[in-house]
Structure formats: structure tokens, C-alpha cells
Amino acid sequence: MLLLLLGILFLHIAVLVLLFVSTIVSQWLVGNGHTTDLWQNCTTSALGAVQHCYSSSVSEWLQSVQATMILSVIFSVLALFLFFCQLFTLTKGGRFYITGFFQILAGLCVMSAAAIYTVRHSEWHVNTDYSYGFAYILAWVAFPLALLSGIIYVILRKREL
Structure with a gap:
């Protein structure tokens, strides 16, 4: 049970790290x-050093992407906190429904x-000479x-530690 x-x-901490990195990193x-x-557009030199950064567009779709990414981080942190709370308060045989939810x-x-960004980013960038960065892939x-x-x-039941 301890290994489980x-x-x-x-796994939860790995998901949390992926969510933080994909939300914060400019790629x-x-x-x-x-x-x-999600937050800014940056111009880079040939060596990869950042030269200028500008705020991103104020499009509604981009704001919805920003909001849902922040909500995903908040929900995952809340789930981790609830997991520890339920670990010590659930009775034997109880399930971690709230954490799973x-x-x-x-x-x-x-x-x-990620789906909204995939569909709508072409409205933001008319240049087609781009590729998806690693932060986008980490989100997926x-x-x-x-x-x-x-x-x-949700499936996990609490047993004696």
C-alpha cells in the first residue's frame, strides 16, 4: 500500500510540474x-537569447486559455492538498472521491x-513559419x-498504513 x-x-507531482512548466514557460x-x-511574445537572437518581449494579445480566446491553464494548476494543487487531508481523515475502506474529482x-x-489554443492560434499569428514548442506539448x-x-x-481505497 505504501508503494502504491x-x-x-x-504521478500527481509530475502532473503538477508539467502544468506549472507549460503555463509559465514561453515556448x-x-x-x-x-x-x-500565453502571456507574451518574445523576439530571440540567433543564439537563443531573448531580446524583446511584448504582452500577448487581449483576445477572448487567449484569455480563456490563460484562465483554464491557471484553473488546472489550482485544481491540481487543491487535489494534492485534499489527498493529504483525506489520507489522515478517511476511515478504512473509504475512497478518495473528492481528490479524484x-x-x-x-x-x-x-x-x-490546449484544444482552444490549437484551434484559435492561427488568428493570432498570420505567419505560418512556426512549430509548436515544448510547453504546448507538455500541456497535452x-x-x-x-x-x-x-x-x-477514485478507484483507490484507504487501507491501514
């Missing part, structure tokens, strides 16, 4: 001397954010991992 708890805790779109993320919500929020990787950990929380 450590495994699910490791959602990369190409042609520019990097963009918030972790599944975090997964659905990051999926919504965080989605199934968050859902998986949420489902594991």
Missing part, C-alpha cells in the same frame, strides 16, 4: 526568431486550454496523466 501511495503521489509556439506563450477537473481544464502530456491520476484516486 508513493507511486500515485509521484508554446516557436519559429523564425520568435517564441510565444479535482484532479479530473484539472485534466479537463488543461485539455480545454499533462492531460492524460491528470485524468489517469484522477481515475486512480
Whole structure:
């Protein structure tokens, strides 16, 4: 049981790190001397050093992506906190429903954010010489991992430690 708890805790922390990195790092779109993320557009030199950064557009779709990414981080942190609370307060045989619910919500929020960004980013960048950056890919990787950990929380029963 202890190894299972450590495994699910490791998975949850990995999802949390992926969510933080994908929300903060300026690598959602990369190409042609520019990097963009949810918050700013940056011009880079040939060596990769950042030269100028400008605030991102105020489009409604971009604000919804920003909000859902922040919500995914909040829900995942809340799920981790609730997991520790439930670990010490649940009776034997109880399930971690609340923790699983918030972790599944975090997964659905990051999926919504990445899907909206995928569909609408072409309105923001008319230049087609770009590729998706690693932060965008990390957001998509965080989605199934968050859902998986949420489902594991729902299935998991508390036993004696």
C-alpha cells in the first residue's frame, strides 16, 4: 500500500510540474526568431537569447486559455492538498472521491486550454513559419496523466498504513 501511495503521489507531482512548466514557460509556439506563450511574445537572437518581449494579445480566446491553464494548476494543487487531508481523515475502506474529482477537473481544464489554443492560434499569428514548442506539448502530456491520476484516486481505497 505504501508503494502504491508513493507511486500515485509521484504521478500527481509530475502532473503538477508539467502544468506549472507549460503555463509559465514561453515556448508554446516557436519559429523564425520568435517564441510565444500565453502571456507574451518574445523576439530571440540567433543564439537563443531573448531580446524583446511584448504582452500577448487581449483576445477572448487567449484569455480563456490563460484562465483554464491557471484553473488546472489550482485544481491540481487543491487535489494534492485534499489527498493529504483525506489520507489522515478517511476511515478504512473509504475512497478518495473528492481528490479524484479535482484532479479530473484539472485534466479537463488543461485539455480545454490546449484544444482552444490549437484551434484559435492561427488568428493570432498570420505567419505560418512556426512549430509548436515544448510547453504546448507538455500541456497535452499533462492531460492524460491528470485524468489517469484522477481515475486512480477514485478507484483507490484507504487501507491501514
